[in-house]
Amino acid sequence: MSIDEAKNELPPNYEELKVSANRTSSWRERLNAVEELGRWNTPKTIDVLKHRLNNDTVYQVQEAAYHKLKQLGEDVQLPSRKTGDLIKGVTKILVRIKKSLPAGHSFEEFKEKLKKMRLDVYDAYEGERGADFDKWLETVWASL
Incomplete structure (x- = not known):
């Protein structure tokens, strides 16, 4: 299914993908969820992708969210790579x-x-x- 075909539909496994996108114990699971959510152009999926773009501790996940959002036509900026501690304390x-x-x-x-x-x-x-x-x-x- 192309992005254009998925304009107003949520993925059938949206809730599961949303949970995976926010799973702090697995950056790979977050990355996979970002890749999948990036195929769906809906306000809810875009919101999850923007959250990962701005809040993920792993830069690779932020980059993937950025690229998916750009493909969906969103005006977003790629955050700079964090320096110092990824996790406070x-x-x-x-x-x-x-x-x-x-x-x-x-x-x-x-x-x-x-x-x-x-x-x-x-x-x-x-x-x-x-x-x-x-x-x-x-x-x-x-x-x-």
Whole structure:
């Protein structure tokens, strides 16, 4: 179905896509939802896409929302890539997790505990850092 054909219809799975677009624990799920919602030119789908454009912690999701909105004829600007912490207070969060582990724990144990306790933090940084995520996290872990 082309964008023109979908002018005034919501996707049949709109509610599910809306939930997926806002799932803080999975940037991939948000990205997939943005891609799907971008095929539907309705006020509700545009609203969800604008929210992701302006509020997502992962720049790749923001970029996808921007491109979909442009394809739908919306006058939007691509936000600049965030510098500094993606999530406020991330250092405190990571210190707390490290302190909760026994002395001499491994990086892998730290990484697993972060994933279990704060999947939102893990996911945001994994999405933003991509292939460099493990290297970055290990460096941060060693410096805490």
